Amino acid sequence: MTATLFSNLFISTVLLTTLAKLWLARRHLAHIAAHRAEVPAAFHEKIDLAAHQKAADYTSAKTRLLMLMAVFDMLLLFAFTLGGGIQWLSVLWQQAFTHVIVQGIALIASVMLLSTLLEAPFDLYKTFVIEARFGFNKMTLMLYFVDAFKELLLGVLLGLPLLFGVLWLMERMGENWWLYVWAVWVGFMLLIQFIYPSFIAPLFNKFSPLQDATLKAHIEALLKKCGFTASGLFVMDGSKRSTHGNAYFTGFGKTKRIVFFDTLLQRLSTPEVEAVLAHELGHFKHRHVLKRIAYSFAMSLAFLWLLAQLMHADWFYRGLGVEMPATSLTTAVALLLFFMVLPVFGFLFKPLLSFYSRRHEFEADRYAAQQTAAADLVSALVKMYQDNAATLTPDPLYSAFYDSHPPALVRIDHLQTA
Numbered sequence: 001m002t003a004t005l006f007s008n009l010f011i012s013t014v015l016l017t018t019l020a021k022l023w024l025a026r027r028h029l030a031h032i033a034a035h036r037a038e039v040p041a042a043f044h045e046k047i048d049l050a051a052h053q054k055a056a057d058y059t060s061a062k063t064r065l066l067m068l069m070a071v072f073d074m075l076l077l078f079a080f081t082l083g084g085g086i087q088w089l090s091v092l093w094q095q096a097f098t099h100v101i102v103q104g105i106a107l108i109a110s111v112m113l114l115s116t117l118l119e120a121p122f123d124l125y126k127t128f129v130i131e132a133r134f135g136f137n138k139m140t141l142m143l144y145f146v147d148a149f150k151e152l153l154l155g156v157l158l159g160l161p162l163l164f165g166v167l168w169l170m171e172r173m174g175e176n177w178w179l180y181v182w183a184v185w186v187g188f189m190l191l192i193q194f195i196y197p198s199f200i201a202p203l204f205n206k207f208s209p210l211q212d213a214t215l216k217a218h219i220e221a222l223l224k225k226c227g228f229t230a231s232g233l234f235v236m237d238g239s240k241r242s243t244h245g246n247a248y249f250t251g252f253g254k255t256k257r258i259v260f261f262d263t264l265l266q267r268l269s270t271p272e273v274e275a276v277l278a279h280e281l282g283h284f285k286h287r288h289v290l291k292r293i294a295y296s297f298a299m300s301l302a303f304l305w306l307l308a309q310l311m312h313a314d315w316f317y318r319g320l321g322v323e324m325p326a327t328s329l330t331t332a333v334a335l336l337l338f339f340m341v342l343p344v345f346g347f348l349f350k351p352l353l354s355f356y357s358r359r360h361e362f363e364a365d366r367y368a369a370q371q372t373a374a375a376d377l378v379s380a381l382v383k384m385y386q387d388n389a390a391t392l393t394p395d396p397l398y399s400a401f402y403d404s405h406p407p408a409l410v411r412i413d414h415l416q417t418a
């Protein structure tokens with residue numbers, strides 16, 4: 001491999017994936033527009049035309065924003081790499097600090113901070129223009145900035161020590177550094193999973209024990225029937241930020257918590273809440289969560305090994321617009337470049353990951369249909385599609401590529417024939 005060859009490979013992959021994203025989005029928009037005039041036959045009695053059209057318009061607005069972001073992210077990636085951004089920042093931090101790990105942390109933190117700031121307008125537009133226009137947003141600008149500040153603080157408190165440890169191991173542990181870094185990474189991720197329910201999530205939301213005695217009794221009966229132990233049922237004030245509803249599990253082993261968004265409980269009947277919960281239990285019964293964690297650990301091991309091979313290759317740096325750093329800042333530059341470029345090539349695997357995710361959803365649905373009534377899950381899903389203004393008519397190819405959940409029609413069809 002030479003630097004020029006790698007540059008060309010990088011540029012063409014970035015261009016092709018961006019074009020693919022835009023092409024898929026265009027198809028999606030066209031498909032939604034073509035089906036906007038009429039509610040799909042299977043939903044005639046469940047969803048009215050106004051709700052269907054609201055979903056079409058909402059999905060289209062979000063898709064157009066994603067197209068803009070795809071182009072912007074491409075330009076940003078080129079600016080940081082071949083445009084010389086990382087090169088310029090490396091020189092700057094090398095002049096500012098003497099300690100190589102401090103230089104490395106400054107480089108990585110500044111690139112992350114710059115990207116976040118430059119992408120913030122898109123996020124602001126999504127929340128305060130699109131979400132607001134369709135009546136979903138409940139955030140104030142004040143809350144938005146308080147959230148951003150807390151996220152930054154968490155990033156500093158958790159991210160900086162991790163980054164320091166990783167760079168230190170890369171410097172000191174010789175050829176096998178990637179094994180040590182992987183062990184630290186696994187430990188860090190497990191720690192986050194462990195502290196998330198009790199320390200991180202409460203920074204952003206209020207969690208109160210489920211009060212509704214009837215619902216609680218039903219849920220406890222369902223949990224017992226499924227042989228599931230949880231250390232608590234909580235209601236989260238999701239309505240603080242948005243009217244979108246959801247339910248999820250957090251934590252590990254016996255400390256597992258079940259969390260319902262208040263917005264979900266307001267909309268669904270008791271049997272529907274049970275069906276939604278049974279679906280989530282299905283994910284646990286089929287060990288989807290464990291499989292996902294195991295998969296991500298295996299992938300990170302492979303990536304770190306790959307990085308260990310690449311970081312000694314001159315073409316890797318020069319091909320991405322960085323002069324092979326003279327000092328040992330190499331480590332931080334290699335780490336940064338690698339994790340910026342990885343998603344470009346990772347995009348090619350997106351359809352495969354989406355496919356696996358949808359298969360898990362079918363398995364969880366089937367479990368829910370066995371433990372509760374399929375009809376309850378169907379009516380809960382219809383309400384959730386309606387409340388979230390999720391389109392019922394996605395472009396099939398777009399959906400196959402991106403969607404972690406099966407399209408509404410297919411999903412409900414599976415449930416009704418289960």
Ligand SMILES: [Zn+2]
Pocket residue numbers: 279280283360361364
């Ligand atoms: Zn699911």
